[in-house]
Amino acid sequence: MTTIQYQNCLGTFIFTKDLKLIKHDAEGRDLASEYGAVPPDKTLIPPILEFFRDPQWLRAFHAKGIALAKASILADFSRDQLIITTIAYLDDLSKVSNMLTKRLRDAYYEVFPEPAMRIRDNGKFVELVATKSPAELRDDLRLSKDEVMEAPLRKGDWERLHGLAVRVHGLYAEKEASERYLDALMTELCPNMLALTGSTIGARLLQLAGSLKKLSIMPATTVQVLGAETAMFRHMRNKRYLPPKYGILHEHPAFASTPRYIHGKIARALADRIAIAAKVDYFKGKPVGEELKEQFEKRLAMIIRQKRARPMPVRSSAEAGRKDDRDGRPRRQHHPSQNPPRTSQKEKGQRWKPSRQMKPRRYR
Amino acid sequence: MEPARFDNIFFARGKRELFTRSKGDALFDEKIVVMDGVSCRSWDPKRSKLGAAIMKGASQIGIREGSIVLYLGAAHGYTPSFVSDIIGEAGMVFALDFAPRVVKDLIHVCEQRQNMVPLLGDASNPRSYLDRLCLVDVVYQDIAQRLQTRIFLDNCRLFLKPDGYGLFAVKARSIDVARNPDAIFKEVALELAKELVIVDQRRLDPFEKDHIMFICKKR
Numbered sequence A: 001m002t003t004i005q006y007q008n009c010l011g012t013f014i015f016t017k018d019l020k021l022i023k024h025d026a027e028g029r030d031l032a033s034e035y036g037a038v039p040p041d042k043t044l045i046p047p048i049l050e051f052f053r054d055p056q057w058l059r060a061f062h063a064k065g066i067a068l069a070k071a072s073i074l075a076d077f078s079r080d081q082l083i084i085t086t087i088a089y090l091d092d093l094s095k096v097s098n099m100l101t102k103r104l105r106d107a108y109y110e111v112f113p114e115p116a117m118r119i120r121d122n123g124k125f126v127e128l129v130a131t132k133s134p135a136e137l138r139d140d141l142r143l144s145k146d147e148v149m150e151a152p153l154r155k156g157d158w159e160r161l162h163g164l165a166v167r168v169h170g171l172y173a174e175k176e177a178s179e180r181y182l183d184a185l186m187t188e189l190c191p192n193m194l195a196l197t198g199s200t201i202g203a204r205l206l207q208l209a210g211s212l213k214k215l216s217i218m219p220a221t222t223v224q225v226l227g228a229e230t231a232m233f234r235h236m237r238n239k240r241y242l243p244p245k246y247g248i249l250h251e252h253p254a255f256a257s258t259p260r261y262i263h264g265k266i267a268r269a270l271a272d273r274i275a276i277a278a279k280v281d282y283f284k285g286k287p288v289g290e291e292l293k294e295q296f297e298k299r300l301a302m303i304i305r306q307k308r309a310r311p312m313p314v315r316s317s318a319e320a321g322r323k324d325d326r327d328g329r330p331r332r333q334h335h336p337s338q339n340p341p342r343t344s345q346k347e348k349g350q351r352w353k354p355s356r357q358m359k360p361r362r363y364r
Numbered sequence B: 001m002e003p004a005r006f007d008n009i010f011f012a013r014g015k016r017e018l019f020t021r022s023k024g025d026a027l028f029d030e031k032i033v034v035m036d037g038v039s040c041r042s043w044d045p046k047r048s049k050l051g052a053a054i055m056k057g058a059s060q061i062g063i064r065e066g067s068i069v070l071y072l073g074a075a076h077g078y079t080p081s082f083v084s085d086i087i088g089e090a091g092m093v094f095a096l097d098f099a100p101r102v103v104k105d106l107i108h109v110c111e112q113r114q115n116m117v118p119l120l121g122d123a124s125n126p127r128s129y130l131d132r133l134c135l136v137d138v139v140y141q142d143i144a145q146r147l148q149t150r151i152f153l154d155n156c157r158l159f160l161k162p163d164g165y166g167l168f169a170v171k172a173r174s175i176d177v178a179r180n181p182d183a184i185f186k187e188v189a190l191e192l193a194k195e196l197v198i199v200d201q202r203r204l205d206p207f208e209k210d211h212i213m214f215i216c217k218k219r
Helices: A042-051 A055-076 A080-111 A113-118 A122-131 A134-140 A155-189 A191-197 A199-209 A212-216 A220-224 A229-237 A260-283 A289-309 B049-055 B078-087 B100-112 B126-132 B148-159 B181-193
Strands: A003-008 A011-015 A021-025 B009-012 B017-021 B032-035 B038-043 B068-072 B092-097 B116-120 B136-141 B160-171 B196-203 B211-218
Touching (some): A003 B126, A055 B092, A055 B100, A055 B126, A080 A113, A080 A122, A080 A155, A113 A134, A122 A134, A122 A155, A155 A191, A155 A199, A191 A199, A191 A260, A191 A289, A199 A212, A212 A260, B017 B049, B049 B078, B049 B160, B049 B211, B068 B078, B078 B092, B078 B100, B078 B116, B092 B100, B100 B116, B116 B126, B136 B148, B148 B160, B148 B181, B160 B181, B181 B196, B181 B211
Parallel strands (some): B068 B092, B068 B136, B092 B116, B136 B160
Antiparallel strands (some): A003 A011, A011 A021, B009 B017, B017 B038, B032 B038, B160 B211, B196 B211
């Protein structure tokens, strides 16, 4: 008589042809040869699954399910998640430390305005007021006691003010330590992306993608617009809106010194290289970061060289009178309702309605 | 507090609030109301599409005391915890999600409920979690995937017993952000009708925008 062997998370089960349980092995050993059992064919799967509806097995599923889920969560951990938490932490840190520095300056303006007035740099100001007493501060600023507008504060008042200063100073130290930590993580996990983008942009790309794995399987065009999702989806909903050309990549230094009308090209070239770098990082290939950086810089130089070849701006009569702040390109039509397209003679009588079928407007 | 027509579900304040009979533990900081020795847990239809469908007057939900439910797209376990209230001790919810982040919360909920099992897996590949569950009375799906209809049908084919119910929350925007939701719902209904019988459908606004709940029965 042939028997059937079925294996699941509860172990190995040997059934007869009419699905009577002969043997259950909780360890999950393969008993096929011992019982001469065959795996179930497709038609037998539903009745076998029906068998496990018994309360006894349901309780076992509960215990086993929790254990398995915990194990697979642990197995799923990867260190690139640390980069994402660190960059999020850094964002919050700088927000909080800026806010509290402002508070500290305000407090000092009330009672001892000189350091707050004269030291413009936030980091320096916080460090000084955190580490020095009012008398030392006065000496530092080369002011005599009569010259400063120091309010007559009691000891307890100074203690609280100094307490705030020490806290904020601690935040700055924490920020520096986290930045170093982020650099270390990036060097360890994404050396190639680090070479191309620097740690902040690299980490932010990871944050937007969700994980290094996800970033590595993204096409370059998706990398190019990471961080510009709002604009991208607006464009997808309604083609009258132009698609974004760059997202978070725009923080890369290559964009700062170049004219705006070539930024799209630069973003494309950069995203292209980053997509390769991310793949190499994920699969731990041999380092290509410097090589990619060189290729990008070469391409960048070429784009800058070619910029003279851009076509002369085409301007419609409606735009001729407007101030041109867009490097000679025709003005972008921001919203269809504010800026209806010119209607032909035939359509002139009809009211213009935005239409999703309309072709995307391109730069000429 | 008046009982709804489903097991263990109650309406309150003239059908403006929803409650389930519960053991008295607030898993998500909900309001707990004790009525005649029965403690009831408040169920927010804005956070739960099943709750929204009931508020919108769904004629049947198929989930009753003792049901075994496969819940796809369990997330933090908010709705599954109410399903676990409805089915009581004799039933079982197999709650599946594919994001490790939310499954951590889900495990926490499951550890406090004897009738919930967490599954970490991808709903679009039902065979990958075939070894972790049994045939079920109800398949409930609420996932934001482009191919959600096919995923739902695949799971119903494999795990739903004959005459079992399939509850399917469709998010039009994840099938296509640009198209008209009504057209999408029509298409989904046609596709569902090939294999299942649609017994009821409810738009979920104002609780959820551009969502619909299909309640189907397996032939």
